[in-house]
Amino acid sequence: MKTALLLLAFLGQLGSAPPDVPLADPTPDFPLRVHLISARFGADQVREYRSLQGQMRGGPGYLQATGTYHGFGAGNLLGNTPRGFDYAFDCATPFVENRQPQDFYQARWKKQDERLEILMQRVGSDHDDVCELKLAMKPHPFSDAEASTLRNNSPIPRTELWEDPEVAFTDPDPDYPVHLHVLTTYRRYGTARTEGYGTANLVGDHPQGLDYNYSCAHAFLVNTQADESFQGHWVKPGQLLEILLQRIGSDRVDRCELRVTLKNAPYPAPSITAETPAGRPVLVRP
Secondary structure, eight states: OHHHHHHHHHHHTSOOOOOBEEOOSOOTTOOEEEEEEEEEEEOSOEEEEOOHHHHHTTOOOEEEEOOSEEEEEEEEEOSSSOEEEEEEEEESSOBOOOOSTTOOEEEEEEETTTEEEEEEEOTTSSOEEEEEEEEEEOSSOOOHHHHHTTOOOOOOOTTSOBOOOBEEOOSOOTTOOEEEEEEEEEEEEOSSOEEEEEEEEEESSSOEEEEEEEEESSOBOOOOSTTOOEEEEEEETTTEEEEEEEOTTSOOEEEEEEEEEEOSSOOOOOSSEEEOTTSOEEEOOO
16 A cells, blocks of 8 residues: 555656647658547556456455556548547557547558557657557447547546556357447546446337446446447346456457446437546537
8 A cells, every 4th residue: 555655646746748749741651541539648657467366366456657658539540441449558658639630640550450550749849759559440430420429638637547448349249139338437446446337228129228337357438439339148137237348459358247227218319428537427519
């Protein structure tokens, strides 16, 4: 505990570097074009690490300064076959979202459909930086309406432990026939588990709203596209629902059990939703 407090106190004294912007000069080594719709980042934080032995026994991990910036967001891969993606990152320098429709970052694949590097430039300088993004690809690009729901670029608080949030696993799994469209989410990272709550809709022939909360090894993001959902199955009908999660930048699949309370009718899909710096869902104007 004393070590954790000392780390937090030390990190609280660190300054935050201004974010980079897209490098405008064409660079042949970065042939891809990506338009980043949102970019949330936090400054030099602590990350929780778990030893293999500790994780197997279910015990707590330990805290260590990352020396980097971390964050997440959404974007579109441009070109002949455009596709949307969610992303997460840990890099030495943060970056801004693309602030004009025609703006983009030059990029190149590190691992097809899982990781790519973007080329950035420091404001007021000819110095360039590179950041690797971990991706979870979408079947189609974000529409303008969907993009408007994601343009929340407020900082991530310095005080919370950081672990990349996960997204919906989209490969069909017949053992998980329930489909859940998550509308809002709030999460808090702890020393061993992540706690969260929010609202969602069961989709299908008989749509129904629900409230949920959870305590799982990993947090997750809202569904960022209108036709996207989490796959689940009932552990206890109407009360406990297990959903499939995918780690961003990986094909690793995780599971999280939600405690739920069903509503009489589905929630209306919020036209513009996002998260506050503390993770609380609010309405945001584009």
